[in-house]
Amino acid sequence: MVWYSQLPKPTLVNKVIPKNAFDPYCSAQKKRLFIDKIERIRWTHKLAWETTNLPAHYVKEIQCFEVELRQEEGIEEVIRIIDRAIPYPILFKLILGDFRKWQISKKHPNPTNEDNAVIDWTFESPWSTHQTDLPIELKISLDEVFRKLCLTVAGEKEEISASIDQLVIRKKEIQELETKINKIKASISKEKQFNKRVELNLELQTLEKSLATLNPYHK
Numbered sequence: 001m002v003w004y005s006q007l008p009k010p011t012l013v014n015k016v017i018p019k020n021a022f023d024p025y026c027s028a029q030k031k032r033l034f035i036d037k038i039e040r041i042r043w044t045h046k047l048a049w050e051t052t053n054l055p056a057h058y059v060k061e062i063q064c065f066e067v068e069l070r071q072e073e074g075i076e077e078v079i080r081i082i083d084r085a086i087p088y089p090i091l092f093k094l095i096l097g098d099f100r101k102w103q104i105s106k107k108h109p110n111p112t113n114e115d116n117a118v119i120d121w122t123f124e125s126p127w128s129t130h131q132t133d134l135p136i137e138l139k140i141s142l143d144e145v146f147r148k149l150c151l152t153v154a155g156e157k158e159e160i161s162a163s164i165d166q167l168v169i170r171k172k173e174i175q176e177l178e179t180k181i182n183k184i185k186a187s188i189s190k191e192k193q194f195n196k197r198v199e200l201n202l203e204l205q206t207l208e209k210s211l212a213t214l215n216p217y218h219k
Contacts, residue, residue: 005133010051017041017065025085025116033078039068041082044093047142056142061088062149069096072127083107084116089146091134091153099127102134102153104146106164121168123154170214177211 019034019041026034045064049056063086069075075094083090083105094101103124107117134152138145147164151157156167184204191197 011045042066059142059146066093123150
């Protein structure tokens with residue numbers, strides 16, 4: 001078992017969470033997903049004022065979960081059920097054999113259903129065989145810890161002035177541009193009229209320039 005060795009002992013929880021603990025949030029079909037897709041859910045650490053001595057403002061707690069998977073396909077829905085069921089940010093370490101993946105979501109309370117948080121955006125890393133713990137710096141505040149975790153998991157460079165809300169807005173804009181770009185590329189490949197192809201290519205160039213401005217690491 002790999003732990004966040006740099007975290008202080010008061011943050012350690014190390015409890016297995018029964019999969020049926022999430023039954024109240026699931027239909028019969030989704031309960032089956034927990035059985036088929038997940039081997040074990042372990043709550044490893046709790047980052048809060050009482051365990052870190054860091055002030056908490058917007059972010060009151062950050063939970064750390066290890067989820068051992070039986071298979072990767074279709075796991076997104078299961079993780080979202082867990083994420084929505086718990087009101088605090090969760091740093092997930094997903095484990096599939098020798099592979100690891102990290103994800104953490106920005107979310108807010110559901111105004112009409114307190115049992116299901118609304119996920120604004122999920123920051124995630126690619127799958128990797130890298131076994132080293134994700135670095136967690138307990139500095140300034142829990143809000144800052146959360147912000148830096150989102151940046152680290154997403155592979156983003158440090159942006160001193162960027163808030164989580166600003167990062168989410170930028171991520172959504174990038175996603176929207178990438179969707180438009182893919183649609184135009186598909187249209188170009190099917191278009192037979194030369195003039196129309198020229199028009200579509202000009203539109204594509206404009207969108208790609210906008211994407212490069214928002215995401216300079218896009219290829």
